[in-house]
Amino acid sequence: MLKKLTLLSMAFLMPLLLAAQELKSPNGNLSMKFELSDEGVPYYNLNYKGKPVIKPSTLGLELMDVPSMNAGFEVKEVKEQSVDNSWKPVWGKQSTIRNNYNELLVTLVQPTLKERFIRIRFRLFNDGLGFRYEFPKQPELKYFIIKEELTEFALAGDHKIFWIPGDYDTNEYPYTTSKISELPAKMPEATIEITAQRPIKNLAVQTPSMMKTADGLYVNIHEAALENYSGMNLNVDAATYKMSTHLTPDAVGNKGYLQTDAHSPWRTIVVSDQATDILASNMIVNLNEPTAYEDVSWIKPVKYIGVWWEYFIHGGSSWAYGTESNVKLDQDFTKLTPSGRHGATTENVKKYIDFAAKHGFDAVLVEGWNIGWEDWFGNWKEDVFDFVTPYPDFDVEELEKYASNKGMRIMMHHETSASATNYERRLDRAFQFMADHGYNSVKTGYVGKIIPRGEHHDGQWMVNHYIHVAKRAADYEIMVNSHEAVRPTGLHRTYPNWIAQESARGTEFEAMGGLHPEHTTILPFTRLMGGPMDYTPGIFQTTYNNGKQRINTTLVKQLAYYVTMYSPLQMAADLPENYERFPDAFQFIKDVALDWDDSYYLEAEPGDYVTIARKAKGKKEWYVGGVTDENARTANIGFDFLPKGEKFIATIYADGKDASWNENPQSYTIRRVVVDSKSKLSQKLAAGGGVAISIVEATKDGMKGLKKL
Structure with a gap:
């Protein structure tokens, strides 16, 4: 485990605290900046390889019956640390998960409110940014009610977005794909009738919110470790492409009741120029705490x-x-x-x-x-x-x-x-x-x-x-x-x-x-x-x-x-x-x-196709799945995830030549071939179709009569 902690001394570096605080991801592709406006309003922004992902966006909370936490701040303290370790989930898409980030912890004080203070913790991973609000115990902050969280996500353009309507009670809407600017026109049709629904009256979408920019960046906004807090929707300004938090209210309209020591969930922004990297991201699970149980031996995957x-x-x-x-x-x-x-x-x-x-x-x-x-x-x-x-x-x-x-x-x-x-x-x-x-x-x-x-x-x-x-x-x-x-x-x-x-x-x-x-x-x-x-x-x-x-x-x-x-x-x-x-x-x-040693994200485009391979935990077995939308396509599958120098038998379940989702959907073929790490497969997927492959170790008898792919 690599762990570095740097404290900025208030006495020695006070002038620097007036300047913006910058943070880079371990690989340098992502960079974020935190700063205060002249009015003491906190802001952050996020760039990926020099391209803006989130333009300067406000942070803070509006409270009930007491002054809010959205302005009048001064920076009291800044801490930085770097973490690089790994952990093993009880079950999962991988048997080992790397947890690698650089962290910035900023303590903000409101001098006019008897030095009331909060902390904002930022963690910048290679695949995205997570941040949360922290409310330590203090004389001037014990119990408080959230009227609304004021976190903004000022997007850099009119992105393509895959969305369902904002709602307090159901996630069961079908997805709509559009530009952000098209949301107002499409929202009425998208808000179909669902059991016990409570659509948000203003323009809002649910998270995770998946977007693609005009210049090929994939951006995903969600939250991590949601405990003792309301779930987040996203208000949308379709003209300026700005999103902001919209917390679910209770029966009297309040958004949350907290007692210090407390914190919010993490707000997460996963970013890449490769769609497969979004699927491969472990940032959200990394932002959650380790298991709360001493004995997990009784927890088993179930088919x-x-x-x-x-x-x-x-x-x-x-x-x-x-x-x-x-x-x-x-x-x-x-x-x-x-x-x-x-x-x-x-x-x-x-x-x-x-x-x-x-x-x-x-x-x-x-x-x-x-x-x-x-x-x-x-x-x-x-x-x-x-x-x-x-x-x-x-x-x-x-x-x-x-x-x-x-x-x-x-x-x-x-x-x-x-x-x-x-x-x-x-x-x-x-x-x-x-x-x-x-x-x-x-x-x-x-x-x-x-x-x-x-x-x-x-x-x-x-x-x-x-x-x-x-x-x-x-x-x-x-x-x-x-x-x-x-x-x-x-x-x-x-x-x-x-x-x-x-x-x-x-x-x-x-x-x-x-x-x-x-x-x-x-x-x-x-x-x-x-x-x-x-x-x-x-x-x-x-x-x-x-x-x-x-x-x-x-x-x-x-x-x-x-x-x-x-x-x-x-x-x-x-x-x-x-x-x-x-x-x-x-x-x-x-x-x-059901449980995996590793996962390999071979090709993907949201709304179009996904092809993934996974290795079974503790076995020399691999499984591949590929799906497409209403359009037929060819999946290009490489087998370089297999151990080099070894041969395997792949059983390929494929759509029949005459198959489609609406005509002859039960038409399929099954064939067995020999594959190795150099093999490549171009497999046709029918409209609304897919491909499934199981891969096992080859034996001499098992390979008899089989062709090499």
Whole structure:
């Protein structure tokens, strides 16, 4: 570990503190400057290889009932340090992550306010800038309320931007691609109806915000380590291309309640002239604290199937056991009139367990097993579920034994209907129930308007709730996969049992009008910047309801998602019978790893295509995934990530010559070839299609009859 600390003595260098403070990244490509205006307003800017990324932009906070922290500052102290070390994540895209940055810590004092002071900490990495506000304990700053954070991002031009509308409650909008100046005209059409949405009234977009400049720079703005603070949207001035923070308010309109010693999340700006460098960035996870747990041996990646997709397809099953529309938790559910369509029955779950055990999966998710689903949706009521009482046709003890005898686990499902107060009251009992019956992972859901009423999914109260659930789950050695939660900010480093999130428009929307083919060429640059996503890929039957319901990908693109849509939690989301129809393609899902030694970003352009290779942790196995948008293209794949001088067998799953997302999507080919580090592949991807490759060590017998690529 390389660590240098330089203190600027106030007595010796006081005149220098009046000048701007400059900081460069370790490789010198990025440079930032911090300075105060004549009025004591803090500013920063950021350049990449001499090109402006962020023009001079203000920093500060507006407070309630007390003077704000946005002007009247003087520099009291400046500290610098350089850090170069590495650490090993519990699971991840790499087994070792380098953490290399130069830091500038500026202490600002407001002399007219009895020397009240704050600190702004800047960390400049080779791939971007992170900075945050710090509020140390002091006589004149104990408790305070944030009215708004005043951080600005003054962009250098009218960039191309991949965006979803600013909202306090949902991240599930489809992406729109436009110029920043086009946002006002496109916002009404982009703000489609979503469950429990709360669009921001002024012009705003969500983070991560991905942009490309006219001269070829890629810029990504987000946040890291979001704890005890409200989630950030970005106000947009479409005329001046200036963005600024817009924090999610609470029920009375306040943006946050802090007590010193405290700090904000990191504001992050990832920058490169290569799109693949954006995907490769570890800056956000590096800005999070190391794991809070002493023992992490129980945290394992999970490949699962589930009683899930059958709820979404036309004519499928139902979450609810009964047909009634007005039920209470204390009533006798055995007296409900059965719907005849309930999916989470003992008999049906056993079929899924059999299939999962036969094909080497780890777990079976079961949704709709517990009482309360009859009138949960759209009713803003508090006591919907108790999380421990099964329906009459779901035998917990029998299924526990059945799964255990086959080496399987059942994955718990806790839909809260966004009643977080009810969930917190019942949380320990629910987790104890899981521990007593062999469940070690839970999928949580927050569909609906939040209770406590007036709070929002992305507000400070709920941010603290999600973390509380993860920490409490760890006490029971339970892993958490949260849906409809605030978008991730790298906290899986600190709480590695928070193994995945949804927090974006996922596969379920393929059953509700479909996703545009470019959607999954954007998500790696936006939603996945903060952490892994439970995207639920693997849909092989791409049309339903006599062709009226369509999944807008080829079958092979669904395979590629297991590499391009990174997650240590991966679902084979389709019905078992559809995998049995395509056993040779299903083999890739069975084989593909969940945890990785390294990742290689081969080619990418947001909104167009992504091709990634990854090495399985502890194995001589590699997997490649490539996806394209609605346009057919040729993926150019080099294999120089393989060890030199060795031969390997690559199994290539490719779109058929006549394939496309909307015509013949199930057409595919599989071929096996010999490859080495010098091999190159030019592979055609169909419109809305992809390519998936598995690579294993070659043996003499295995290479017989195979051609070299």
